[in-house]
Amino acid sequence: MIDIEINGIALKAPLGASIIEVADANGISIPRFCYHKKLSIAANCRMCLVEVDKVGKPLPACATPVTANMKVFTQSPKARDAQRAVMEFLLINHPLDCPICDQGGQCELQDNAMTYGQDFSRFDESKRVVVDKDIGPLIATDLTRCIQCTRCVRFGQEIAGLRELGALGRGEKMSIGTFVEQSLVSEISGNIIDLCPVGALTSKPFRFKARPWELNQHASISPHDCLGTNLYIHTRNGDVMRVVPRDNEAINETWLADRDRYSYTALKSPDRLTQPCIKRNGQWQVTDWTTALATAADNLMAINAQHGSDALAMLASPISTSEEFALFAKIAKHLKVTQFDHRIKTQDQRDQTILGHYLSTDTTIVALEDCQVALIVGSHLAQELPLALTRIRKASLQGAVIHALNPAHYEFNCTLSSNVTCAYEQLVTELASIVKAVLLQRPDRGYDALISSLQLKELTPSAAHLKIAEDLLNPSNERKIILLGQLADHHPDAALLRALCLTLNTVANVRYFFITDGANSTGGAIAQHLQNNISKPYATWVNNAVHAYVLLNLEPDVDCAHSGALVKQLKQAECVIAISAFDSAQLRESATILLPAACFTETSGSFANIEGFQQCFAASVAAPGDSRPGWKILRVLGNLLKIAGFDYVSSDDIAQELQAELAQKPLTAAVATIEPLTALLSLNKKCPTESLTLFSDWAIYRGDNIVRRAMPLQQALSQQACGIYMNSATAKQWPTALTLSTIDDRIADHNAFIPAGFAHSTELQQQLFQSLTIKPTHD
Amino acid sequence: MSVLSSEVIAQIDQWIQKYPPEQRRSAVLPGLLMAQEANGGWLSADVITAVADYLNIPPIAAFEVASFYSMYELAPIGKHKISVCTNIACQLAGCQTIIEHLEQRCATQLGATSADGQYTLRSVECMGACIHAPMLEVNKQYHENLTLEKVDALLSQLTNEGASS
Ligand code: SF4
Ligand code: FES
Ligand code: FES
Numbered sequence: 034m035i036d037i038e039i040n041g042i043a044l045k046a047p048l049g050a051s052i053i054e055v056a057d058a059n060g061i062s063i064p065r066f067c068y069h070k071k072l073s074i075a076a077n078c079r080m081c082l083v084e085v086d087k088v089g090k091p092l093p094a095c096a097t098p099v100t101a102n103m104k105v106f107t108q109s110p111k112a113r114d115a116q117r118a119v120m121e122f123l124l125i126n127h128p129l130d131c132p133i134c135d136q137g138g139q140c141e142l143q144d145n146a147m148t149y150g151q152d153f154s155r156f157d158e159s160k161r162v163v164v165d166k167d168i169g170p171l172i173a174t175d176l177t178r179c180i181q182c183t184r185c186v187r188f189g190q191e192i193a194g195l196r197e198l199g200a201l202g203r204g205e206k207m208s209i210g211t212f213v214e215q216s217l218v219s220e221i222s223g224n225i226i227d228l229c230p231v232g233a234l235t236s237k238p239f240r241f242k243a244r245p246w247e248l249n250q251h252a253s254i255s256p257h258d259c260l261g262t263n264l265y266i267h268t269r270n271g272d273v274m275r276v277v278p279r280d281n282e283a284i285n286e287t288w289l290a291d292r293d294r295y296s297y298t299a300l301k302s303p304d305r306l307t308q309p310c311i312k313r314n315g316q317w318q319v320t321d322w323t324t325a326l327a328t329a330a331d332n333l334m335a336i337n338a339q340h341g342s343d344a345l346a347m348l349a350s351p352i353s354t355s356e357e358f359a360l361f362a363k364i365a366k367h368l369k370v371t372q373f374d375h376r377i378k379t380q381d382q383r384d385q386t387i388l389g390h391y392l393s394t395d396t397t398i399v400a401l402e403d404c405q406v407a408l409i410v411g412s413h414l415a416q417e418l419p420l421a422l423t424r425i426r427k428a429s430l431q432g433a434v435i436h437a438l439n440p441a442h443y444e445f446n447c448t449l450s451s452n453v454t455c456a457y458e459q460l461v462t463e464l465a466s467i468v469k470a471v472l473l474q475r476p477d478r479g480y481d482a483l484i485s486s487l488q489l490k491e492l493t494p495s496a497a498h499l500k501i502a503e504d505l506l507n508p509s510n511e512r513k514i515i516l517l518g519q520l521a522d523h524h525p526d527a528a529l530l531r532a533l534c535l536t537l538n539t540v541a542n543v544r545y546f547f548i549t550d551g552a553n554s555t556g557g558a559i560a561q562h563l564q565n566n567i568s569k570p571y572a573t574w575v576n577n578a579v580h581a582y583v584l585l586n587l588e589p590d591v592d593c594a595h596s597g598a599l600v601k602q603l604k605q606a607e608c609v610i611a612i613s614a615f616d617s618a619q620l621r622e623s624a625t626i627l628l629p630a631a632c633f634t635e636t637s638g639s640f641a642n643i644e645g646f647q648q649c650f651a652a653s654v655a656a657p658g659d660s661r662p663g664w665k666i667l668r669v670l671g672n673l674l675k676i677a678g679f680d681y682v683s684s685d686d687i688a689q690e691l692q693a694e695l696a697q698k699p700l701t702a703a704v705a706t707i708e709p710l711t712a713l714l715s716l717n718k719k720c721p722t723e724s725l726t727l728f729s730d731w732a733i734y735r736g737d738n739i740v741r742r743a744m745p746l747q748q749a750l751s752q753q754a755c756g757i758y759m760n761s762a763t764a765k766q767w768p769t770a771l772t773l774s775t776i777d778d779r780i781a782d783h784n785a786f787i788p789a790g791f792a793h794s795t796e797l798q799q800q801l802f803q804s805l806t807i808k809p810t811h812d
Numbered sequence: 813m814s815v816l817s818s819e820v821i822a823q824i825d826q827w828i829q830k831y832p833p834e835q836r837r838s839a840v841l842p843g844l845l846m847a848q849e850a851n852g853g854w855l856s857a858d859v860i861t862a863v864a865d866y867l868n869i870p871p872i873a874a875f876e877v878a879s880f881y882s883m884y885e886l887a888p889i890g891k892h893k894i895s896v897c898t899n900i901a902c903q904l905a906g907c908q909t910i911i912e913h914l915e916q917r918c919a920t921q922l923g924a925t926s927a928d929g930q931y932t933l934r935s936v937e938c939m940g941a942c943i944h945a946p947m948l949e950v951n952k953q954y955h956e957n958l959t960l961e962k963v964d965a966l967l968s969q970l971t972n973e974g975a976s977s
Contacts, residue, residue, distance in 0.1 A: 196870035201879040212872045213857050 136232030169216030194446030261642030307658025351551030354638030375557030382570030412518020735790025
């Protein structure tokens with residue numbers, strides 16, 4: 034630490050820090066445009082000029098490191114003069130029409146011009162005009178307003194790792210643009226809206242809808258992925274107008290994925306379910322809450338009495354809140370229902386009987402950027418968890434060794450040591466080979482039982498496997514992480530993949546990070562854990578004939594790994610109670626009672642992120658029409674089912690009870706010992722190894738009922754439409770009559786990929802096999 | 813056939829040799845120039861992408877360079893590209909009259925290509941030939957201490973060359 038002085042105030046500053054960093058840390062304001070704490074220093078706007086004692090010229094505070102006994106003046110006549118002059122130059126080419134600019138009221142240029150500029154202009158020549166570019170459905174451009182700070186360009190290059198924007202031309206003619214005019218593809222592109230200090234880049238859906246001073250700000254949490262991104266919801270007159278990031282260094286830093294930023298556009302979807310409805314004699318009738326809930330409770334009790342609890346099943350989407358899960362699980366327990374689960378997108382939970390429920394990671398989100406070795410298995414990380422990838426990218430830039438193993442050659446926007454593509458059904462064998470390579474290099478530890486287990490016995494690790502094992506065992510690599518993505522989580526042999534990761538965890542101290550669905554799979558796991566694991570994984574009872582279903586926040590035809598089977602079962606069920614924020618034709622066909630629920634912006638509750646960290650949020654707006662928060666619906670249902678102790682007045686009551694229970698019986702990270710691992714690895718493989726393997730996973734904006742209705746995101750998704758994707762060689766070998774096939778050379782040989790979450794995904798899977806001229810050996 | 817011919821690749825490789833291996837991107841300036849020359853004097857989007865891919869840089873980074881320097885052409889140009897310096901020394905020495913004369917003789921405007929596709933007139937910054945200002949460059953040749961007569965002679969020479977070839 035060194036001593037410096039800013040505006041006569043004595044301060045301590047770390048050596049090597051820039052003047053602007055020290056000033057920011059001490060609450061002294063210095064104007065800036067190009068500087069941003071998360072980006073490299075460009076020092077091209079000159080707005081941050083300050084006077085430094087004994088230096089003739091004013092210096093840019095963002096690019097000048099502090100030195101011992103430096104005396105800085107940010108407000109001296111010399112500094113003010115310089116700042117005023119820069120401001121005048123910046124405004125030469127900037128339109129002075131703030132009233133018609135979308136940024137007005139939240140513009141750094143406007144603010145700085147008020148503080149540092151003059152109230153008149155000496156420039157009466159004509160101003161530069163730049164033609165706007167169409168860069169997609171999410172971001173509007175008004176490039177005449179650009180002040181060429183290059184924050185947007187640096188964001189692409191440094192944070193997103195995808196350089197899409199550039200500074201084109203030179204001097205006065207310099208303008209921001211893409212190479213050939215095209216939409217941005219980065220999954221986190223919306224952040225340039227926040228970064229742009231002026232109104233050159235603004236949110237397309239929000240543009241000209243509201244002024245910032247009309248908005249109320251509410252803290253909230255994103256429901257879409259397991260990081261638990263912190264956000265602010267901006268509302269006006271009870272409507273959500275936009276979503277912006279809320280800083281949280283431990284989770285999303287200052288960023289927001291596009292999915293989290295734009296999903297609010299679904300809230301006003303015409304599909305919103307706003308009234309309770311009951312199907313009578315095949316006809317839907319609008320009803321009141323009392324009737325709807327009483328009918329639901331009566332049906333459940335009658336079927337339970339008549340056919341027993343095995344005739345009941347309860348499914349919840351992983352975007353449900355912890356409070357909803359808690360009540361859901363309590364109702365299940367009361368009715369003695371064992372068929373209840375939130376893991377609707379997965380196919381394999383065979384490890385539950387051996388390991389129970391545990392946290393999906395034994396490390397932190399921040400640790401992703403500090404790791405020295407990362408092995409990413411079965412994950413299209415850029416789409417699954419865009420902000421986890423920015424962390425991995427940071428690690429990679431610091432020299433971390435990153436390996437990836439996937440059924441397709443996905444891009445990771447950072448340097449990888451290896452990016453292995455293997456067939457989907459080979460994922461287990463490939464990972465097992467790596468594990469075996471690790472075990473073989475540690476002959477001293479007595480891992481014979483493990484090595485002779487079913488998955489490892491016959492394998493001979495290749496050079497690539499040995500290299501990965503070497504990186505994992507290298508004593509100088511202390512911080513090692515294995516990430517299992519959603520492709521792995523949804524794999525028919527997911528339990529084996531997890532067991533292999535836990536083996537690495539046990540024998541080589543590799544931390545695990547199992548990406549889960551939605552914002553609150555952990556909340557679901559906690560609810561089950563607290564009910565003593567009485568539930569049976571959904572994958573085990575998919576085809577059981579059930580008389581009554583309760584569905585929470587999910588759409589049966591697109592949200593489940595076994596959607597085809599579920600839709601079929603629902604058709605035969607006597608009673609299907611769907612608690613949902615959205616209506617759909619499919620729901621109308623399957624359900625018998627529709628109960629309108631609130632979305633995440635309209636309810637209070639909490640989400641537990643992948644680390645098990647519970648984050649509470651309050652409702653920002655009222656739910657539309659008669660719809661009610663999910664926990665209230667479940668509470669009244671519980672009352673009608675005569676469950677004792679169901680008198681929660683607020684979601685907070687439930688949260689407190691949950692915390693108390695959790696304190697008694699916390700959900701911990703998996704501690705695997707050799708025995709259960711050996712047992713797990715001796716399970717049979719399920720993944721079909723026919724000559725053409727189909728794999729499927731949710732497209733980035735098709736994963737839950739909210740994003741699926743966010744129109745701007747759907748437009749951005751256009752390059753990833755529902756269809757069959759195969760590489761050219763495979764397509765030639767397995768010609769299909771279906772017109773929906775697309776060549777994607779990233780896909781592994783003999784594999785076909787169908788994105789899930791579309792109305793036709795399931796159908797297409799069946800059609801594909803029917804249309805093949807040669808039939809694979811598929812049952 | 814790939815967008816860049818093997819000759820162009822060989823030329824770019826020579827330039828890559830001159831930089832440290834991790835600085836492969838430094839060859840972007842000569843790389844674009846060579847690719848341009850082999851492509852009839854201008855850079856199409858395909859050519860820029862090919863150079864970028866070869867140097868492992870994002871296409872937009874190569875496009876930034878191509879849009880920055882006046883020696884790169886981003887649209888097809890005339891047979892002869894005449895680059896007239898309009899920087900300060902040449903301006904003081906009267907480049908304006910030279911330009912007006914050129915515009916009239918070539919029947920086009922500064923910055924444009926003549927209808928017959930013979931000439932493209934370009935304004936460029938200082939070419940380092942200030943002591944002999946005003947000056948222009950055509951076909952990699954400097955022509956200095958320009959007078960209207962010299963310009964006429966040059967133009968007829970260019971036309972004749974065109975006719976004889
Ligand atoms: S568009 Fe905005 S962020 Fe990008 S350079 Fe211009 S002013 Fe800066
Ligand atoms: S903020 Fe320092 S030069 Fe731009
Ligand atoms: S100013 Fe024309 S050559 Fe230098």
